[in-house]
Amino acid sequence: MQYRADFLVQGAMSLYWLGWNLVPLLVLFDHRASVAGWSFEAALVVMANFVILRGILEGAINPSLGAVVEQIRSGAFDYTLLRPADAQFLVSTARFAPWRALDVLGGLALLVYALVRLGHVPDLGQLAAGLVLLGAGLVLMYALWLIVVAAAFWVVRLDNLAFLLSSVFDAARWPAAVFRGTWRVIFTFVLPLAVMTTMPAEALLGRLDLTTGLAAVAGAAVAAAIARAIWRLALRNYTSASS
Template sequence: MKYMRLLREFLRACLVEEFEYRANFAANLLSTIFWLAMAVLTVQLYFYRTQEIGGWNFYEVLVLLGIFNAIHGFIEFFLQPNMARLVGHIRKGTLDFVLTKPVDSQFYISFRHLVFWRLADVALGLGLVAYALFQLDRLPTVTQLLLFLIVFAASLVVVYALWMGMMIFSFWAVKVDNLSFLFSSFFETARFPVTVYKGLLRFALTYVFPIAFITTTPAAALIGRLTVWQAAGSVLVAVICFGLSRWFWKFALRFYTSASS
């Protein structure tokens, strides 16, 4: 309950800050709509020459694209602003102020700054999912919706753990901005089903850098291609990734040199 109250205060403070610049929300919403439209157009160009991509038809890929946009919105909502500040805290020595607070430092670093207008990406992405499912004439069953919610939450945990793990390297190498670009580049591959990729690349995107669990698995849940065992596998991957990121955070704190030392 302590952390729930703290998260509520973070939400309130950031929401007040966002309302100070309401025009920004409208401008950013238009920008989001534009880039989502461009992404849909890009997918449509692929289907001028073929009926399927990796065994997925046009509207099934739109389901995946909507989930990709929603996850990207969550990344920009809480992950991107906080991970950027983590590097600054370590570089300037101001992580001292976080470590001395009576709250878990990883929780504080992860959720202190939130960008509310990015939730428009989430809403538009889920709207695209609903549109694509309507065009497919597929109403997900209760079981499919439940599996989707489980694997979607698991995908957010995987994204968080991967990005947190890369940013933790800033305890040893202060300039880790290139790792953010590397993550973004890999994340872009999640715009398409993992079955599009072949050979070693598919293996890497499934087991080394688990992009398959971020968008392909949630989309498969909605269109009836996911089994309970596959969903359980996604949850297991999420638990392992989070556990490793938690261990890595505690390990890295031992090497932190504060501003006073």
């Protein structure tokens, strides 16, 4: 009975959070048909990708990697290193918040709604490209969070940095074309939010060229390799807090 009540509460919170995220979009498109070449319905596709990735972030990445900082601080990370498995895999799969799956489902429902409103049915190629690029966005997001967590091996107090990164990720709800100048460069190459949400949307809508898509996937692979290298370097420099 308690699990049923928890499910209802979490479901209500997921719906509330989804609606709250839509408010800025509704306000922006209230008096205009398009923004930076994006219609309201097309922007909803970007928002849907954001909701899906945010659900995965809060359901799988944050609970696991967030716990590592406290383990490093207390010395409990020693026990992870003693286990006969890859430490990165262990810390990345240690904890989950299963209720966040409701956010992912909400994002999928929003995606279907947006495509119906657009009258667009992605063909197999567009669907495959969209899924691959959303996967690339997930890899990029994980890599960024892993790098932040790896920094905890040198700088123990990382609460503000993790909060800042989470706040910056909120910008991924907007199509990348909304940002101009320096911000456009930052959100494409430094903190590649465009790869996470905008490019998967463009792929689904048939707007993304093959070269850009391949570059995005390659960039995600490079980011994952860099994050892995930083993590391994951090492990070599780890000194137990209990020693």
